[in-house]
Amino acid sequence: MVRYVVNRLAQAVMLLVIVSAIGFAILHLAPGGPLSQFAASAQMTQEDLERVTRQLGLDRPLPIQYLDWFGRMLRGDWGRSYRDGEAVLSVISSHLGATLELMTTATIIAVLLGCWIGVLGALRRYSLFDSLATVGAMIALSIPTFWFGLVTIYVFSVKLGWLPAGNRETVGDGSLLDLLHHLIAPALVLALVETAMWGRFMRSSMLEVINQDYIRTARAKGMPEWHILTVHALRNALLPMITVAGLQFPTLLGGALVAETVFTWPGMGRLFLDSIGYRDYPVVMGILMFSATMVLIGSLLADIFYAVVDPRIRVG
């Protein structure tokens, strides 16, 4: 077990190095490199530019610059926002809460609903419910999230007037009820794709499990059907879902960006888009690296957790 975790950890560290190298390369691909913001300013003369380049160490060989940059990333020095000079990491962390709130709510909805649909679909394979769920999941995966958001706003905010069309809270209110009221629509929109994915994976996982020998044995023993389902089938079918959670994480993050934009939700995704609009490269790169690191840690945790609950993994 320890060997497996160490092995997996080493892989993750190596990946982080490659990921950071890609991030660094993108940063230097920017027209004018990391100094593009200043280079565009008419007040900077050529001498000024050269002086700043030297001061910031941008005249050194790229590998040295990369090592320096990577070292500073590890120490938590991610540079400062062009917009207001605030440290990138603190800008990100001030927007992280809203994103996590949205992602957690959507995941809870998706897991509960997706697993229920998947299990029911597997138990009544090829039934009307199963067919509708399969087709529905495919359509859900094909709808552009932002458009589904627009439709939701049109129906529930414009026509019915049930839900607010955006933002995280009413200014001056901010009670728990008000927060929840604002959370419903963006969380449901974000949950759509997730539910479809969880449903599809849960269905195939459940189908695999209910054809196993130990289910037949349990049935032969005369065990009550619901007991077989919950204790034997469901528990085993849920195991691979840990991996699904890890695999789904990048999609979830990307979906959050879109949902936040449509519903003017003050999270990391919206910050990312705003920063792109301002050409605020340090924040853009910071969020890009931050999200990639989150994905990396997510898949690492999923793998380790899987190995903990399923001994077959760490042996094989």
Place this chain on the structure above:
Amino acid sequence: MTSATLATVQLAPGQAAWRRFRRHRLALAGAVIILILVLGSALGPYLLPFDDTYIDIMKRFAPPFSGAHILGTDELGRDVLARLMMGGRVSLSIGIVAMVIAMAVGIAVGAFAGFYGGVVCAVLMRLVDAVLCFPTIFLLLALAALTEPGLVTTTVLIAATAWMAVARVVEAQVRSLREREFAVAALAFGSSNLRIMFRELVPNAMAPIVVAATLNVAKAILLESYVSYLGYGIQPPAASWGNMLNNAQIYLTSAPWLAIAPGLAITLAVTSFNFLGDGLRDALDPRMNIP
């Protein structure tokens, strides 16, 4: 399933695949819808009396089915149907061209990694893993922000964020095919490595490649709509299904039809390609069952 497979054993592989595909009614429907969308976008603009970029301020916000403009007009009085068709040309072309580029890169990377194994494989596949760590939309937008937006950039950037899945599929296929008799025989004949890779191994992995290509088109169309909606893809006055939705949110209360038509077109196209991919998967290789 089993009995049907047994019944088709006598048929040539192509015929059997066609039979399995035909039974997949949703895939068939998908293929027909794709054909209609492609023909509509390609030929439609010639049949329509309106130009997609012609601005007619006097006729702003004409609702659908209310006169000469079948799907109404937008905030500048441009005909929505004409824009939908021209936008279809752009969005479908991006979907297909980005897929071709992504397939070329993915097949090349996957073939080299799978064939040579060892260090080459480790380096290439870790690169694939690393790029996959970036959530696609974040990576796409960051790259789009650094470049001049436009048709070519958007297509290339979408391809740059979509080749990794193909590389993984091809790598696994080539790695297992490499040891098979026909590959060993080609080696004994003195064929070059490149020839074995791209003339022997890759063609034998065509079934999963075709499926991946179809699903890739769906993904590319969806990605185009995201970046263009967010303002970093196709730039106005040119229309794409994504950028038609860019302004639609502002006019959602007064002119909801501006949001409905392009959104339905995207959903229809993406769903069709996804169902087509599903059907092809069942038809070409019944054993593959990746959800």
